[in-house]
Amino acid sequence: MTTTTPRSLISRWPAWAGYAAALWSLSYGLLGVAWALGAPGFPWGTSDPDLDGALSILADATPRPGGWWIAAFGLLSTVVALTLARTGRSDRVGPIRHAQTATHGRGLASLTPLLLAWLMAVLLIIVIPDSRLMMGVAYSPVLAVAPLFDLNVNGTTLADAWPWPVVNQLVCVLGGVLLAAAALAYQRRRREACRTCGRTGQDGWTAPEAAARWGRRAVYIAATVPLVYCATRWCWALGVPLGVSKEFLVEGARDAPGIWLAGAYLATFGAGGGVLTLGLAQRWGEVFPRWILGLRGRRVPPLLAIIPATLVAIIVTVAGMTYIRGAIAGRFSMAEWGAWLPETLWPLWGGALAAAALAYHLRRRGQCRHCGQGAGRRPSPQLV
Template sequence: MAALWALVYGVLGVAWALGMPGFPWGASDPDPDGALSILAATTPRSGWWIAAFALLTAATALALTRPAGSRLPLFPAWPIAAILVLVIPDSRLMMGVAYTPLLLVAPLFGWGLGGATFADAWPWPVLNQLLCVLGGLLLAAAALACGHDHARWFTPERGRKAVYVAAGVPLVYCLTRWAWALGIPLGVDREFLAAGEDGLWLAGAYLATFGALGGVLTLGLTQRWGEIFPRWLPGLRGKRVPPLLAVIPAGFVSIIVTVAGLTYLRATVAGRFALAEWGAWLPECFWPVWGAALATATIAYHLRRRGSTPAP
C-alpha cells in the first residue's frame, strides 16, 4: 500500500511539473506570506523532485517486503516517513481538525464564525498534507511490521511518565487562551488583547478546552477506564475498550500537535514573534514535546493491550 501510494503521488508530481494545475505549494497555496509551509518557495517544476522522492519511497516500501533478516530498508524508511508525517505538513492541519467540530455545530446555534466554511478549513493544500501524512503512516506501519522487538523501548513505566507529560504540556496553552477570553492579558499587552475582542478569543478558549479535554482522555492510556468502559456508560459498562478506539485518535493527535509545534519553532527561529507577546507563541513551541510524549504513551498502550490484562 505504501508503494502504491508513492507511485500514484509520483505520477502527480510529474503531472504538476508538466503543467497540470493543482500544485499544492508555492504561489497556489493560500498561506499569505509563506510563513507556515516549509515548501512555500517551491514551484510546479519541483514536481520532478517530488517524483524522484516518490520513486525512492516506493523502492523502500517494496524492499521492506523482502524476507526478515535485513535491516537495510529500515534506514531510509524511517527518515522518509518522518518527512512525510512531520516535516511537509504545517499547523493548518491541526487547525482544520480542531475547527471541524465547531463548523459542524455552529449552524445549530447561529454562530457566524466570520463566514468561515469547510472550504476555508480544508483547502486543497491542507488536504494534500493529509495525503502526505497517509503515505508516511503507511510506510511507518510497514517498517514497524518488519522491525524487531519494540516493547523494550516502550515499557509500561515509560508510557506512564509520558502520559503525565502529554496531559500537562497543553495546560500552559490552555491557561493563556482562557485568560484572554476572560479579558486577562496573560503573556500579551492590552492592544494585542483588544484585537481579538470580536470573538477570536472565544474561539481560542474553545481550542484550549479541546486541548484540556484531550489531556484528560490521555490519562486513560494508563487507567483502567481506558481499557474497560466505566459503569456510568449504559450499554458499554464493563466491556473492553477496543484498543484502536484509543490508539487511532491519540496517534493522529500526536502527529498534528507535533507538526503545529514545529511550525511555531520555525517561525520563532525566523524571528517572526515579539518577546513581549510570548503568550501568543511560546506555549506552542512545547507542542513537539507534547506530541512525542503522546506518541510514546500511545505505543506503550498499544503494546500493553496486545494480549494483556487490564491495568489495575
C-alpha cells in the same frame, strides 16, 4: 508454536504495507510529473493560502522544478518501499527461528532502505505538514454543526478549513504512515521477530509491567503540557493579557471579532484531550465506567483509544514544529511570548502522547494468535 496465517486484511498489514507504500509513492510521483507539466492543483506556492510563508516550509515551491522533485521523491520512495516489501519476505507470520530461513542481510546494505524509509516517513508526517492540520481537526466539529444551530462563525465553512493544500498534507501524512508501517514490518523481519506482534521472546521495556511504569510518566507529561497553552487562551478570552500586551488583545479583537473566544474553544479542546489522555493509565481507559449507559462495565476496544491518541500526537507535533520554525526564523517577539512560546512545547506533548499510546498498546495486548507469545499473561498491572 502457532504460525497460522491471519485472514483479516488488517491483521495481515506486515505483508501488504510495503506494497501499499509503493503504490502511494508511485501515484504521488505521477502527480508531481503532472504538476511539472502544467496540470493544475500544485499544493504549494501561489496555490497555497499561506502566501506569506509563515506556516508551510514549502511556501516558495513552484510547479517547476517542484513537480520534478516530487516525481524524483516518489520514484525513490517506490524503490525503497518495494525493497522493504520483498527483502526477507516470508509467508510465515510467526517469528523466524532458524537463521537459514532469513534471506535478509544484517550489513549496511540492509540498513540503507530501512533508514531511508524512516527518514521519508518523518519528512511526510512531521516536516511537510503545518499547524493548519490541527486547526482543521479542532474546528471541524463546530463548522459542521454551525448551519444546523445558526452559529456565527464569520462565514467560515468546512471548505475554508480544508482547502486542497491542507487536504494534501493529510495525503502526505498517509504516505508517511504507510512508509513507517513498511519499515516496521521490515524491521521485525530483520530482528527475526513475529511479523504480527513484534515479539522476540525477550520483552524488556515492552513487557506489560515495564510499559505501565514508563507509560504512566508519559501520560502525565501529555496531560500537563497543553495546560500552558490553555492558560494563555483562557486568560485572553477573559480579557487578561497573559504573556501579551493589552494592545495585542484589543487589536486582535478588532481585526477578527470573536478570535479570543475561538482560542478559548481550542484551549478547551486541548484540555479535554488531556483529560482523556489520563485514561491511557487508568482503569476507566480499559473498562467503560458506570455512567456510560449501554456500555458500562464493557471492555474498551484498544484501538478506540490508540488511533485517536496517535492522530492527535501527529497533529500537535506538526503544529509545534510550525511554531518552532517561526521562532528560529525570528518571526516572534519575546514581548508577546504568550502568542507562541507555549506552542513550541507541543512536540513534547505529541511525543509523550505517542509514548503513552504505545504503552497502552503494550499493556493491553494479549496472546498473539499467530506466534503464541504472551500466553498466560496476567491482567493489566495496577493502574492509577
